[in-house]
Amino acid sequence: MDPAARVRDLLVPFLMGVHDFGVTGHGAHDVVEVVSLEMTPVKAWHVLTVELHERHYVPGSGDWGPRGEHWRVRLECRGSDYRELFRDHPAWEEVRAAANALYIQLMEWWQTKPPGGGRMADRLPSGNADASSA
Secondary structure (H helix, E strand, C coil): CHHHHHHHHHHHHCCCCCEEEEHHHHHHHEEEEEEEEEEEEEEEEEEEEEEEEEEEECCCCCEEEECCCCEHHHHHHHHCHHHHHHHHCCCCHHHHHHHCCCCCCCHHHHHCCCCHHHHHHHEEEECCCCCCCC
């Protein structure tokens, strides 16, 4: 198996799905739904491309709002946090540490994203697909 695909598969359980990035106005939570991951080699490092949708959720209501903003975000995987991921059999702790570092990169980008996404991201057409459950 291609090393980039193997690493993507190791990260899926940690990064795919719904992530709560905090409370927004009116008690709704700013939630991001990660719908795909793709790992690509770039020079001496890799880039993890994350496709996500913005969601809103009011705790206790059981109500997920429709999908909102749709983004493709590029997260750099370079340095000591990621080196072990590309070994044949990385330790679970190394995979978890790398996933945590990527989660933090994603959350920081989301909370400070410039209009249009900046150099790290591209805004995609929303589509507003029905998202009655997550």
